Amino acid sequence: MGKFLQRNFLLYTKDRAGVFFSFLGMFISLVIYILFLRNNLIAMANGVPHFDRFIDTWMMAGLISIVAVTTPLNAYGQLISDEQTGRLADYLVNGQLKSSAINYLYLLTAMIEGALGTGVFAVICFGYLSLKYQYNPFGVAFLATLLFNFSLVVIASFLYGLLIKLIKTAVAYSSLSAIVGTLAGFFSGTYITYGTLPQLIQKLLNYWPGFRVAALTRHIVTKDLAVNLPQTVQHNLGITSNYNLVTLSLGVWLLGLLLLFALTNQRLKH
Numbered sequence: 001m002g003k004f005l006q007r008n009f010l011l012y013t014k015d016r017a018g019v020f021f022s023f024l025g026m027f028i029s030l031v032i033y034i035l036f037l038r039n040n041l042i043a044m045a046n047g048v049p050h051f052d053r054f055i056d057t058w059m060m061a062g063l064i065s066i067v068a069v070t071t072p073l074n075a076y077g078q079l080i081s082d083e084q085t086g087r088l089a090d091y092l093v094n095g096q097l098k099s100s101a102i103n104y105l106y107l108l109t110a111m112i113e114g115a116l117g118t119g120v121f122a123v124i125c126f127g128y129l130s131l132k133y134q135y136n137p138f139g140v141a142f143l144a145t146l147l148f149n150f151s152l153v154v155i156a157s158f159l160y161g162l163l164i165k166l167i168k169t170a171v172a173y174s175s176l177s178a179i180v181g182t183l184a185g186f187f188s189g190t191y192i193t194y195g196t197l198p199q200l201i202q203k204l205l206n207y208w209p210g211f212r213v214a215a216l217t218r219h220i221v222t223k224d225l226a227v228n229l230p231q232t233v234q235h236n237l238g239i240t241s242n243y244n245l246v247t248l249s250l251g252v253w254l255l256g257l258l259l260l261f262a263l264t265n266q267r268l269k270h
Contacts, residue, residue: 004097008078008109022074025181026067026121030128033059037191053133054227058237060125061145061221062190065214067121068149069184072114072157073177076164079106080173100265107161107261114153122146141224145217151250152213158257162264188214188238195236209253215240 038055045051082088091097097105122145126137167173185191188210194202205211218239229237240246 004091004102004105005109008075008105009112011078012075012109012113022071022117023120025070026117026124029063029066029185030125033063048227048229050225050227053129054222054225054229056132057129057221057225058218058239059190060129061217062185062188062214062238064118064122064125064145064149065152065188065210065217066184066190068114068118068152068213069156069188069210070181071117072110072153073160073180074117075110075113075157076106076160076167077170077173077177078109079164080167080170083168084170103161103261103265107157110157110160111154114157115150118149118153119146122149137221141221144220148213148217148220148246148250151254152209155209155250155253155257158254158261161261162257165264184210187211190214190238193236194238207249209250211238212240212246212249214238216243216246 038059041055041059042052045055048054079088088102091102122142126142129135129137163176164173167176187205187208189197189205194205194211194215197205215238218237219234219241222239223241
């Protein structure tokens with residue numbers, strides 16, 4: 001099993017173009033915010049002091065949650081490639097690994113690659129805040145941001161591990177990746193603020209862990225900033241301080257996906 005994981009990571013790191021474009025996608029989301037969204041969001045504050053630092057910090061929390069949702073899916077591209085080239089069948093025919101074990105190994109690969117990508121992007125985002133506002137953001141808030149987003153990586157990895165069973169071709173996988181990449185930003189309440197969404201969409205987002213994590217980490221990273229915003233404004237920006245509710249939501253999602261994943265793999269044995 002260890003050799004199979006090592007082989008997955010070697011393939012991942014050797015694909016320099018894939019790694020480059022993976023991180024390029026993260027940079028693009030940051031650049032789009034800085035060049036096109038930032039000034040418009042700041043202008044909405046009508047001269048509120050220090051609002052530029054607030055909105056920058058708010059946005060970084062949202063962008064990190066998007067990366068946590070999207071990066072685990074990259075690892076499953078190797079699964080599709082292995083199926084189409086017959087490499088996966090070789091492992092099964094030779095009895096080196098059982099199909100259920102292979103599924104768990106791809107799941108673990110997705111978690112590790114997702115955590116790595118999320119961690120790197122979090123350092124970049126907090127580094128941007130450090131350089132722009134000349135302070136050290138790498139404290140408790142940074143660690144809490146990593147903790148909650150790593151839990152989101154785990155949930156996303158399980159979810160894609162179930163969805164990928166329905167995907168049989170590289171074209172279908174590319175389509176899934178495009179859909180996930182597009183929806184993740186909107187479902188986190190980042191590209192379109194939570195308060196401007198229709199009531200039905202708001203209710204749906206309250207059940208989505210990507211939004212829950214984004215909302216809580218926004219509170220974590222902005223609560224000590226010298227900006228006093230009414231609760232209604234914070235609500236419209238998708239900020240929540242309810243740790244218990246978010247933790248419960250993540251736990252329910254994780255437990256449910258874990259059971260589904262275990263049940264689908266149990267069927268493979270029979």
